Amino acid sequence: MQGRDNDWDEIEAFRDTIRRIARERIEPLAAELDRTGGPPQRQYDIFRETGLIGLGLPEEYGGGGGDLMMQAIAVEEMARVCSASALTMSLGWGTLDPLVQFGDEVLKRQIIPAVAAGEKKTAWCITEPQGGSDMAAMTTRAVREGDSWVLNGVKRFITNAGWADWYLVVARTEDREFGIFMVSREDPGISFGANEKKMGLRGSPTADVNFNDCRIPADRVVGRPTGGLSRMSQSLAHSRPVIAAQALGVAQGALDQAVAYVKARMSMGQSLSRYQMVRGQIGDMAIRIEGARALLYRAIGQALRRSPDARALASMAKAMCSDVAMSVTVDAVQLHGGYGYLEDYPVERMMRDAKITQIYEGTNEIQRLIVAKHVLQD
Numbered sequence: 001m002q003g004r005d006n007d008w009d010e011i012e013a014f015r016d017t018i019r020r021i022a023r024e025r026i027e028p029l030a031a032e033l034d035r036t037g038g039p040p041q042r043q044y045d046i047f048r049e050t051g052l053i054g055l056g057l058p059e060e061y062g063g064g065g066g067d068l069m070m071q072a073i074a075v076e077e078m079a080r081v082c083s084a085s086a087l088t089m090s091l092g093w094g095t096l097d098p099l100v101q102f103g104d105e106v107l108k109r110q111i112i113p114a115v116a117a118g119e120k121k122t123a124w125c126i127t128e129p130q131g132g133s134d135m136a137a138m139t140t141r142a143v144r145e146g147d148s149w150v151l152n153g154v155k156r157f158i159t160n161a162g163w164a165d166w167y168l169v170v171a172r173t174e175d176r177e178f179g180i181f182m183v184s185r186e187d188p189g190i191s192f193g194a195n196e197k198k199m200g201l202r203g204s205p206t207a208d209v210n211f212n213d214c215r216i217p218a219d220r221v222v223g224r225p226t227g228g229l230s231r232m233s234q235s236l237a238h239s240r241p242v243i244a245a246q247a248l249g250v251a252q253g254a255l256d257q258a259v260a261y262v263k264a265r266m267s268m269g270q271s272l273s274r275y276q277m278v279r280g281q282i283g284d285m286a287i288r289i290e291g292a293r294a295l296l297y298r299a300i301g302q303a304l305r306r307s308p309d310a311r312a313l314a315s316m317a318k319a320m321c322s323d324v325a326m327s328v329t330v331d332a333v334q335l336h337g338g339y340g341y342l343e344d345y346p347v348e349r350m351m352r353d354a355k356i357t358q359i360y361e362g363t364n365e366i367q368r369l370i371v372a373k374h375v376l377q378d
């Protein structure tokens with residue numbers, strides 16, 4: 001389904017469809033997924049069955065061809081009830097973006113259709129133990145040996161590590177050059193660390209990926225074996241609005257919960273929703289969410305138009321939506337009083353899930369550096 005610029009009826013109909021799937025099928029599983037940890041196999045199966053798993057992949061490779069607006073709306077609605085599920089649904093779209101944009105046809109045909117069909121899962125491997133923000137300091141190496149590339153190094157905090165079938169890996173190929181490689185879980189020399197115990201997003205697996213003389217065929221390099229960092233930066237700029245949408249969804253979900261709670265809860269003889277201080281807080285949460293949504297949709301509009309401002313706007317939207325997610329979820333817990341501190345109420349999980357959106361896909365400090373560079377034009 002394609003999202004045309006002003007076709008809001010189509011977009012809102014699409015939103016209703018996703019909301020129904022989220023409410024009926026994903027929300028009932030959310031608390032249990034958080035409690036038991038991943039991998040989110042049942043959720044993945046639902047996304048495969050409904051075709052959502054391939055939504056953000058090109059139609060020519062069996063995907064849904066949903067543009068960035070469709071992807072953001074699907075993720076927003078899913079994260080409104082379960083952030084880990086929203087990430088599970090969308091990870092393949094962003095992970096394969098460098099392959100879609102820069103890969104050669106044979107490699108695309110080998111990998112994308114199976115991911116779009118929900119037969120294979122993906123992960124992307126950029127971050128390393130010594131730092132994620134400084135991509136140029138990466139030490140994982142890929143060395144050409146005859147008809148193979150041989151990879152050595154460790155990637156940290158990798159979503160879907162051990163669960164995914166395909167790993168998009170950024171590795172140093174020369175002193176100042178990096179390449180992007182597709183590594184299969186079946187390749188010799190790849191192994192996985194233990195699942196990390198996290199504050200939030202517990203339903204999504206996160207672990208180290210180790211490469212010890214990991215040998216892959218030479219044709220698994222994505223495009224040229226140089227220029228990988230700039231290609232990754234382009235792909236990250238493309239996928240950042242989707243992470244912003246995840247944050248926005250968490251914020252909206254927390255507001256939904258807070259509204260229901262303050263209407264039902266009585267204090268000093270009347271509903272909490274009648275107190276001016278509570279009403280002010282609810283109003284303020286809604287203003288922050290709508291402000292973040294407006295910025296996100298503007299960023300997406302500029303990305304669809306391929307505007308030169310798109311990268312900076314994507315960073316603005318990622319920082320703003322995730323900051324709003326954090327502040328709104330904290331407010332939602334506060335409005336629940338002591339009950340907000342219990343696992344029995346979704347706002348407790350939402351507050352923990354909000355935090356990661358300020359950290360991954362480039363921390364919000366890094367987003368501010370990108371924005372400042374654009375504004376200062378240096």
Ligand SMILES: Cc1cc2nc3c(=O)[nH]c(=O)nc-3n(C[C@H](O)[C@H](O)[C@H](O)COP(=O)(O)OP(=O)(O)OC[C@H]3O[C@@H](n4cnc5c(N)ncnc54)[C@H](O)[C@@H]3O)c2cc1C
Pocket residue numbers: 123124125126127128129130131132133134156157158159160198201206356359360361362363364365366369
């Ligand atoms: C649950 C989870 C899932 C993740 N999934 C993936 C994944 O699938 N693939 C992947 O590759 N990575 C993944 N990450 C890693 C994530 O992207 C990194 O954690 C993030 O980029 C930050 O890197 P770091 O943790 O090494 O922090 P650092 O880079 O060490 O930063 C530490 C702090 O210093 C600040 N800082 C760093 N440099 C500067 C600077 N120049 N100016 C100002 N402040 C600065 C940062 O903003 C941060 O506050 C995941 C992380 C988590 C927790």
